[in-house]
Amino acid sequence: MSFEQLTNSYKLGKQDFFCFLQIRHNITHSTTLIDHPEISAVEKILFQQQLKLSLSSFYRVLIGFSTTDVQGVRGVWEKELSVTIDEEKWDTIWSLAKKISICTRTRAIQLKILHRLHISPHRRHFFNHLLSPLCLKCKTDVGTLTHCFWSCHKLQRYWVEIISELERIFHVNIEMDPTSLILGLSSDYLKTAANKRLYNILTFVARKNILLHWVRDKVPSICGWRKIIFELIPLEYLTNVIHHSVDQFYRVWCPFLDYIGPDLSSLLLKGLL
Numbered sequence: 001m002s003f004e005q006l007t008n009s010y011k012l013g014k015q016d017f018f019c020f021l022q023i024r025h026n027i028t029h030s031t032t033l034i035d036h037p038e039i040s041a042v043e044k045i046l047f048q049q050q051l052k053l054s055l056s057s058f059y060r061v062l063i064g065f066s067t068t069d070v071q072g073v074r075g076v077w078e079k080e081l082s083v084t085i086d087e088e089k090w091d092t093i094w095s096l097a098k099k100i101s102i103c104t105r106t107r108a109i110q111l112k113i114l115h116r117l118h119i120s121p122h123r124r125h126f127f128n129h130l131l132s133p134l135c136l137k138c139k140t141d142v143g144t145l146t147h148c149f150w151s152c153h154k155l156q157r158y159w160v161e162i163i164s165e166l167e168r169i170f171h172v173n174i175e176m177d178p179t180s181l182i183l184g185l186s187s188d189y190l191k192t193a194a195n196k197r198l199y200n201i202l203t204f205v206a207r208k209n210i211l212l213h214w215v216r217d218k219v220p221s222i223c224g225w226r227k228i229i230f231e232l233i234p235l236e237y238l239t240n241v242i243h244h245s246v247d248q249f250y251r252v253w254c255p256f257l258d259y260i261g262p263d264l265s266s267l268l269l270k271g272l273l
């Protein structure tokens, strides 16, 4: 629609011309409205002539979305991580993300990772060309999402250290597998459900540690990883107490408590027992 048409329809004045240019520039350069002009499901509700809009109307629309976009996300992860994720693995990844913790915020973090919603320097540069697209840590490669979670050489050192800690905890070999370390699949080398559960928690904490350093040039450390785990243990313990399953807590956390030793374990659980 031209400025002249808008002026006639909405009685705009000449002083609105600059705003018109700004909005047009934004729509053509920063949105997909031109490529996808159809009305979205949420817009359809908003334009309905009904007097009362309830949250449940929006909720129904949101849960009614198909999983097509999620399949698209799988393709992007496969391409960027150079892996193949079959349907069964993909379903397991989502199922584990929803069970990672009783804490909604924790689950939301993992779901945001899977949906690729974190803003990388590369994406930020797309929004604002004055900002560098380079990785904040190595400052040499383009900071794509996968680079910032996984392939940056500085982060690869961090992941090697995490693997080494995990091997000490579980006493088995652990692979440098991004579908497991980034997307949250369990490791094939772990056999018991309790070990797999602990592995999922510990690798999630490693990802969270990266996110805590997302906009910093500092690389996450093993110390930071342990600190987050120590903060998480009371929540895990109390959750099991509420569900009358303290035995389950010890079954899951036993390898980690053994790894940090009896003194630190008792100190950590002192206030909880």
Ligand SMILES: [Zn+2]
Binding pocket: 135, 136, 137, 138, 139, 140, 141, 147, 152, 153, 154
């Ligand atoms: Zn880098």
